Amino acid sequence: MADSSPATDTPGTPEAFGPDLAEVFGPAAADGGPELVQLLTPEGERRHHPEFDLDFSAEQIRGFYRDMVLVRRLDVEATALQRHGELGIWAQLLGQEAAQIGAGRALRPQDFVFPTYREHGVAWCRGLDPLRLLGLFRGVDHGDWDPAEHNFGLYTIVIGAQCLHATGYAMGMQRDGVVGTGDPERDAAVIAHFGDGASSQGDVNEAFIFAASYNAPVVFFCQNNQWAISEPIERQTRIPLYQRALGFGFPGIRVDGNDVLATYAVTQAALQRARDGQGPTFVEAYTYRMGAHTTTDDPTRYRLSADVESWKLKDPIARLEAYLRRNGLVDDGLVDTVKAEADELGERLRAGCTSMPDPQPLDMFDEVYAEVPDELAAQRAGFADYLESFEEARA
Template structure:
């Protein structure tokens, strides 16, 4: 049986690697914010984390991060435009949060499982979810068009914070399935739960922390602190940095520069590995900024200052990677042009594909409640079918 966090490690209660991996960011007076790439595109060292690409060439990985972020932003921009043209009912924007999502998404192994909110478009991209499936949900023609088991990526969660409980329960199931702490890198698995700073105030999230700590569950709580819970500023949500809350529940927390894809990747990679080894949960606070609106029904100019937005534009996650690649001669205009052309092609596919998505049969909603239709649902379905038939021939 997996040991509880209070039983593992040497004195700190968080596992034997805490002092080496997570300690410098929060315990030993080291820098609070983990950063490996500055807004100007310069590499810097951190005492607790390093950018480890394992078997792949580092330059290749960073170019891949750039491509992922550019394409993820294009998905966001196109979806916003489609909503403005009446093709989507609503859209949850991620502008400015691409590094937090791509860094976390690329740190995953195939066997890890993701529990997203309604904004994890970049993580979905990294897990191979077709962006058209995302658009189908916001267009209202399906309830999530991907198979969670095929992608190891759960369906989008609209109820704020509920996915953290789902993630914790799933992680506890992994323990009982014997896929945690075996030492086999192709077998050991972990769970990551995404949520925002606003969700951290929800009871579900705090209950998930309690269960995860009590059962030493292999789960990473990944919070994208984008400074705003819709129109409520972060300062009204917490008196302390969010990552420090984890210590009160009995597991480590770390704050990472959420606009730094290298640092986000490194921190998430370490937290996931810690979970796979059976050392329990970790709280990762990706400190970033929502440069767009909460959703397309929101007007952020009513509650935030334009100066704040302009300051955060200087920390743009895509621009800093481009600056690094250019400064070090790791990519040329041909590379950047090719990525832009791929983004343009993706934009065309999304515009045309969204409008071509078929409307579902009204009765199909009954097909997605239970694996086998219950007697009660069968009565409801038949009644609804009779109601629809009553309109036949009516103009």
């Protein structure tokens, strides 16, 4: 968590605001602190927790492993496509696979997800074809999946806005009578994903207020990847993020976001609490953004390579594979099979992305309103005349 900027006493630097988190909360805070819920150590050793311990089947754990490997390949492939000019931009999730797969697999079909623009792993868990994501970043659509089909909202680019949307949707669930009925096939909850940087946004804090006031069935899932683009976490808060929830009147918990087992267990408990009508929970998944904020970002300008190297030792996929191998739950054959499946996914994504048809210029007017107002119709006609003028000039 060290800051790569020069040490000065000017406002805006860590020194001006006081000591860093490790000095405030003790050395363990740099690794998440003693309050961190963890079921799997970075070395792949199983731990037990008095509140969040679950018995995972071998098949379930192997499923987590497959999910993370394939989602990482999706991320690597999309990054390469952007570098080759096939995508306009890409928001990487490298290093955050466990946080997203753990949270995504804890959902029930009737739950609803409000993502940011980085929840590729959660989209995978909801059954969304990754090519639908690439269409958005290629610029051939604005996100063309039906949110109701997968109970997975469209990507939200405006930082933090989805938390208000999620809270409102959760309040609607209350009024629809699908919360606290005791029927596991009926009771539903909402989860809102956001990052540590978004936690400083007014929309997020307003969502906390409404959720607490109305006891809304929503889980606020914060992936604290240590960096709000180029701003480190110690410039955003003086306390661990999960502790902010207490100020709004609902519980918060910090989980090891590189531990897929712990993330699943904590998210499952928070979602069930919401479904039972007990209100919101703040989950802080303590992880690290191994790559850039987006492909337009250069993280080497503001963070130390030593930090990245230390977090590589906590890689969520390597951690789970170590556990599987140590307990005889996986062999080279299964690992090779998953790798081959990842290669096939990569080939499908490359072929599918490059074959996407370009949209027609007038298409952008088609899905703005259900009933096109006169003003928009006039704008469309004017733009059509403008485009036609080029055809006349070429004739």
